Amino acid sequence: MKKKIKKIKAAILIIGNEILSGRTQDKNIAFISNWLNSKCGISVSEVRIIPDDEKIIVKNILTLSKKFNYVFTTGGIGPTHDDITAQSISRAFKVKYEFHEEAYAILENYYGKKKFNDGRKKMAKMPRGSKLIYNPSSAAPGFMIKNVLSLPGVPSILNSMIENCKKYLVKGLKVHSKTISLYTVESNISKQLGLIQKKYKKYVDIGSYPFFRLGKIGVAVVTRSSSMNKLKRVNKELISLVKQKKIQILKI
Amino acid sequence: MKKKIKKIKAAILIIGNEILSGRTQDKNIAFISNWLNSKCGISVSEVRIIPDDEKIIVKNILTLSKKFNYVFTTGGIGPTHDDITAQSISRAFKVKYEFHEEAYAILENYYGKKKFNDGRKKMAKMPRGSKLIYNPSSAAPGFMIKNVLSLPGVPSILNSMIENCKKYLVKGLKVHSKTISLYTVESNISKQLGLIQKKYKKYVDIGSYPFFRLGKIGVAVVTRSSSMNKLKRVNKELISLVKQKKIQILKI
Numbered sequence: 001m002k003k004k005i006k007k008i009k010a011a012i013l014i015i016g017n018e019i020l021s022g023r024t025q026d027k028n029i030a031f032i033s034n035w036l037n038s039k040c041g042i043s044v045s046e047v048r049i050i051p052d053d054e055k056i057i058v059k060n061i062l063t064l065s066k067k068f069n070y071v072f073t074t075g076g077i078g079p080t081h082d083d084i085t086a087q088s089i090s091r092a093f094k095v096k097y098e099f100h101e102e103a104y105a106i107l108e109n110y111y112g113k114k115k116f117n118d119g120r121k122k123m124a125k126m127p128r129g130s131k132l133i134y135n136p137s138s139a140a141p142g143f144m145i146k147n148v149l150s151l152p153g154v155p156s157i158l159n160s161m162i163e164n165c166k167k168y169l170v171k172g173l174k175v176h177s178k179t180i181s182l183y184t185v186e187s188n189i190s191k192q193l194g195l196i197q198k199k200y201k202k203y204v205d206i207g208s209y210p211f212f213r214l215g216k217i218g219v220a221v222v223t224r225s226s227s228m229n230k231l232k233r234v235n236k237e238l239i240s241l242v243k244q245k246k247i248q249i250l251k252i
Numbered sequence: 253m254k255k256k257i258k259k260i261k262a263a264i265l266i267i268g269n270e271i272l273s274g275r276t277q278d279k280n281i282a283f284i285s286n287w288l289n290s291k292c293g294i295s296v297s298e299v300r301i302i303p304d305d306e307k308i309i310v311k312n313i314l315t316l317s318k319k320f321n322y323v324f325t326t327g328g329i330g331p332t333h334d335d336i337t338a339q340s341i342s343r344a345f346k347v348k349y350e351f352h353e354e355a356y357a358i359l360e361n362y363y364g365k366k367k368f369n370d371g372r373k374k375m376a377k378m379p380r381g382s383k384l385i386y387n388p389s390s391a392a393p394g395f396m397i398k399n400v401l402s403l404p405g406v407p408s409i410l411n412s413m414i415e416n417c418k419k420y421l422v423k424g425l426k427v428h429s430k431t432i433s434l435y436t437v438e439s440n441i442s443k444q445l446g447l448i449q450k451k452y453k454k455y456v457d458i459g460s461y462p463f464f465r466l467g468k469i470g471v472a473v474v475t476r477s478s479s480m481n482k483l484k485r486v487n488k489e490l491i492s493l494v495k496q497k498k499i500q501i502l503k504i
Binding site: 047175179 | 369408
């Protein structure tokens with residue numbers, strides 16, 4: 001009997017006024033989502049961006065951690081007053097916000113006893129019972145408590161830590177994806193695309209995305225499925241549709 | 253008596269599997285947020301990214317439209333089967349999903365009667381009672397129903413339409429912002445920053461964001477307030493802190 005692998009869903013909770021205000025362009029959503037799908041077979045089903053506000057963080061942590069298998073937070077785990085993710089998650093789960101012994105040792109060793117000031121010590125404070133997510137860039141670890149994994153907001157540091165989340169995650173079904181880029185307009189193929197989507201509704205998800213390249217209008221038809229066979233079958237139908245309509249293919 | 257201007261809050265609801273999956277990097281959040289603040293004095297307080305799923309869209313429209321003054325949606329108003337924003341919002345507000353007379357005329361005129369096929373006609377279907385948001389790039393209008401404004405997902409088209417939202421929005425207090433970029437580490441100033449934030453808690457929001465530039469570590473201290481005077485006062489305190497600590501200033 002084949003082992004049945006469950007569909008595993010995650011949410012991403014971006015914590016930070018700088019993203020909400022538009023000052024900083026988020027780069028973590030696409031990175032985490034791509035990594036989760038390709039390396040762990042986990043799909044991101046919802047993303048929220050919220051301000052550095054304890055009440056709002058608490059509420060969102062409780063909602064999302066009940067609704068999804070995992071919640072990834074980014075931002076708010078640094079040394080300054082506006083870094084309140086760890087204390088907010090402690091409050092959400094009603095556990096103590098306290099020094100994590102190993103995190104404290106890691107940071108003390110990294111900075112040296114003399115330079116290990118209060119701001120830096122703050123980065124060793126976490127919800128009681130947290131497991132560490134090691135940080136090869138700048139030492140300060142992320143943490144996991146229940147099904148919530150907290151990572152920093154700086155993309156280069158987050159990227160360097162993501163592999164260290166893997167051991168805490170139950171793997172799911174990877175979603176495969178194929179893209180066919182066409183020089184046509186959406187309305188030229190919308191009817192037939194809709195029919196193909198209807199036929200394969202259960203197995204394959206078809207998306208249609210217009211683009212502009214070198215002054216020409218095009219459509220990227222993206223198919224996604226956890227079954228490679230079904231994906232191939234749908235793409236065969238798409239190719240014959242394209243040939244029948246004499247549409248120029250830019251890229252398969 | 254001075255006219256009191258209210259704080260006006262908006263949410264952004266990004267509808268699209270392509271953003272959730274990480275295939276496409278979102279660019280609309282920062283653009284809309286910056287525009288709303290600088291042109292209308294409206295702050296974005298929450299962002300959500302959700303899949304092309306009617307039930308989920310309905311639920312989020314109802315939640316966010318109750319919670320905030322305005323909701324901006326992006327994506328899902330094109331001609332293909334996965335464009336279900338307009339029908340989902342109709343369902344959320346229990347109004348008919350039908351042809352909008354003016355939108356129909358605009359599109360028929362743009363494409364010409366012969367080329368005005370079913371896919372294109374679909375873009376004229378909206379919740380009954382919608383007001384149009386004109387589209388100078390590709391004709392197909394966005395729409396506003398109740399406090400929800402729906403825009404397309406393609407950034408260049410969205411950008412060309414945003415000014416046409418203005419007439420529907422009640423203006424609020426603009427949030428001013430100043431950034432001081434320093435060559436230092438966050439933990440060097442975290443204690444004093446926290447004290448200054450505490451002192452001006454009611455008026456000014458201070459954020460601290462580490463960065464790496466040309467191999468050097470720095471911190472951007474961002475202050476935000478609807479009072480320019482309070483903002484200046486806080487920045488004066490910040491500059492004297494920086495001078496006292498002999499920190500090199502990269503940019504004010």
